[in-house]
C-alpha cells in the first residue's frame with residue numbers, strides 16, 4: 432500500500448505543469464513561472480505567470496520561437512495554427528499590436544516599446560483561451576506536451592538571448 436501511495440505521488444508530480452528557465456542565458460533569467468489550471472482544461476482559459484530579470488538590454492528586433500511537442504501516442508511537433516502551437520513571432524509586432532497585454536509586464540521605469548531595457552519584468556497573469564474545437568478534435572489534442580520558448584534577435588538568430596522550457600498536461604472536459 433505504501434509503495435502504491437509513493438507511486439501515486441510520483442505520478443502526480445510527473446503530471447504537474449512545469450515551466451522554468453533553460454539555464455542557458457545568463458543575461459535573461461525567468462523564475463517563479465506557472466501555468467494554471469493544472470492540468471490545463473480544453474476548452475477554457477489557461478493562465479501564464481512569470482518573472483524575468485534582464486541584466487542586459489535586448490535588441491529591438493527580437494523574435495520569439497515557440498516549439499511545442501505533443502507526447503502521446505508518440506512525439507509530434509504541433510503546427511502553428513492561429514498563433515497557437517509551434518510559432519515564430521516578431522516580438523515588436525506583438526507589443527505594437529497588443530500593448531494592453533504587453534505593457535503591464537514592463538518595469539515601471541522602462542518605457543513600453545520594442546527595446547526591452549535591463550530590468551525586472553513580471554506577468555501577474557497572461558490569459559489565453561483555448562477554443563472549443565468540438566469533441567472529436569478536443570479529445571485528440573488532450574495529453575502531455577513539452578517544449579520551449581526561445582528568444583533571439585532577427586539579425587543574429589544563432590545567438591540565444593532567452594529560453595524557458597515547459598511541460599503541461601491538457602485534459603478535455605466537455606462544456607456542460
Ligand SMILES: *[C@@H]1O[C@H](CO)[C@@H](O)[C@H](O)[C@H]1NC(C)=O
Nearest residue numbers: 453455498500578579581594
Ligand atoms: C527547444 O525544443 C526543441 C523541440 O523539443 C528542441 O529541438 C530544441 O533543441 C530546444 N531548444 C533549446 C534551446 O532547448
